[in-house]
Amino acid sequence: MTPWIQKLPWDVIDSVADEQNIPASILAAIVQTESSGNRFAVRFEPHYKYLFQPKEHAQDNRITEATETVMQMTSWGLTQVMGAVARELGLKGPIFQMLEPKVNLTYCALLLKRLAKKYSQKDDLLAAYNAGSPIKGLDGKYKNQQYVDKVNGYLADLKAASKG
Secondary structure, rough: OOOHHOOOOOHHHHHHHHHOOOHHHHHHHHHHHHHHOOOOOOEEEEOOOOOOHHHHHHHHHOOHHHHHHHOOOOOEEEOOOOOEEEEHOOOOOOOHHHHHHHEEEEHHHHHHHHHHHHHHOHHHHHHHHHHHHOOOOOOOOOHHHHHHHHHHHHHHHHHHHHHH
């Protein structure tokens, strides 16, 4: 078995996959691609433009709007869901809850389910998860083809491990 597979928090992955009715393998492959299983991974995205009601969320959480804005422009935890996306999907309270594996995986699953309503092809879904939409170049490859290939590689590892 590939060592990375054994290092993931399978109890939480399986629990969220069951609750949200999505394949655990997709969650696991995204976790490995996005954070290598590091639940404390955070990355500020200075060019990220989408915000979701930062003023209201700042007031609700008794923080400055600037702090809320920075947190919405940050990707969080195992699956690197953007703070603004978590807010749009209903996250209340401090964004740093996204460092909790169950919270993070739940919002990843909610995002995947929302994207699946729009994109029926798995690779379109993966490209959209990473970049917001599945944009292809003139060569027919996704602008983020490396990302799609990486997730698919981890999915292949999981499939091979389940047969062994």
